[in-house]
Every structure is written in C-alpha cells, then in structure tokens.
Amino acid sequence: MQARIVSAGRGVRWLAEGWRLFRAAPFGWLAAVFGYWLVMSLVSVVPIIGPAAAAILVPAFSVGFMALARAAGHRSPLELRLLFDGFRHELRPQIALGVLYLACLIVMLGASSLADEGALAHWLLTGQRPGEDVLQSAGFLGALLATATLYMPVMLAFWFAPPLAAWHSTGALKALFFSFAASMMNWRAFLGYGAVTALVTLVIPFLALAALALFAEGGQLPAAGFVLPIMILLLPTLFASFYVSYRDVFGYDAAP
Secondary structure, eight states: OOOOOOOHHHHHHHHHHHHHHHHHSHHHHHHHHHHHHHHHHHHHTSTTTHHHHHHHHHHHHHHHHHHHHHHHHTTOOOOGGGGGGGGTSSHHHHHHHHHHHHHHHHHHHHHHHHHHTTHHHHHHHHOOOOOHHHHTSHHHHHHHHHHHHHHHHHHHHHHSHHHHHHHHOOOHHHHHHHHHHHHHHTHHHHHHHHHHHHIIIIIHHHHHHHHHHHHSGGGOOOHHHHHHHHHHHHHHHHHHHHHHHHHHHHOOOSOO
C-alpha cells in the first residue's frame, strides 16, 4: 500500500466522476442513501446512547458507500447489502475508528462551547435552532470558526481511514496516520476538490434560489421544495466522489 500524489486537476474532477458513478445506478444509490438515513435515524432516537452510537457507526457505513461506488464503477448491481460492507470486513478497527471519531466530535463541541456557551453544540445534538440573536452573535460565529478549524485535520485523518482499515487491514491508528499523510501529500487535489464542491453545494444553489425568489410571487419561495431534490442528487454523488479520491490516491479498485 503506497499513496500516490495526484494533480490538482484530478481533484477538480473527483466530484464529476462521482456524478458519473451515481448515474450508473441511480436507483441503487438512492435506496442505499435512504436505507442509511433510516438506520441512523432509528439509532439516533435511542435515549442517551443514540447519538453517540450513530457517530460510532459512521466509519463502517463509509466503507459501505465505498463498496457501492466500487460496484458502480465495475457496472455491477448495487445491492443493499453492500451498504453494510464495513461491518463484514475488519469490524473491530471500524468500531475503534468510530470511538475515536466520537471523541474528536466531543472535543470540537467542547471547544465551541467555550465561545458560545454551548449554543452550537445544543443545536447539533438536539436539532433545536437557536434564536436569531444567538445566530448573529460574535460568540456563535467564533464557535463556528473554531469547529471548522478543528474539524479540518479530523476530516483528513478519517478521509481514507475506513477503507484502509477494512480493505488493507492496517488497524485503526495506522489507518488514521496514513490517511492524514496521504491527504496532506495531495493538498492540491483536495484544494481543487473543495473549491468545486463548495461551488456546487453552496454557491450555485444559493444563486439559483435567490434568482427564483425574485420571480416568485411576493418574493416568497418554499426553500424545502428546492433544496430537497438537490440533496437527493448531491449526497450519493458526494459519497461516490470519496471513493474516486481513494481510488486515485491508493490505486485500489479490486474487490477485497
């Protein structure tokens, strides 16, 4: 196993290739995404331990989406069982990664609470949106900035870690190290990928929604009716693009 350095141009194309993998089997992808939402929603509603358990399961499900993308790349059927591929290969390292991921989330939310007295953490944990006065406060903006800053190295460490642990048997800690190192080696590709992803997920929908609102009667437009179809198409594309980045950097495309 050796990480490769790919160009910034490859990173720019990761999202487009993710879209191509989604188009290869859209119904299979949508079934998997809805299945994932259902499982995580059921787990999250369990009192006390639900949200923590959901966070611990994230790495294993990441492997499942990688397996789905790999199958789509080979034009194989996208069976729903592939979503649980991470639970069949190296489960103990996946759980270890999940526990470490949960610990990182706790540290980030704790750090953000120092800036806004827990408003952001309460929103993320309970789903209850703070008031406008809180959202526009300097403390809340500081909490957002602190969380984003702390999450960046966490994201890079966990980007490749689940498939490395599942398909290369590296163990949890080595997978985190290799993932972070490979991501830093390919910072140009990640910068290009991040720019394209931000453009597609934030800038274009915002501009389109603003333009539609100008022509809507009274300037009102139900945002949910516009955002939901975009999210349905975007989430599988993002999941597939994660696999494309892994395939480019580690050159691994065969079944384990």
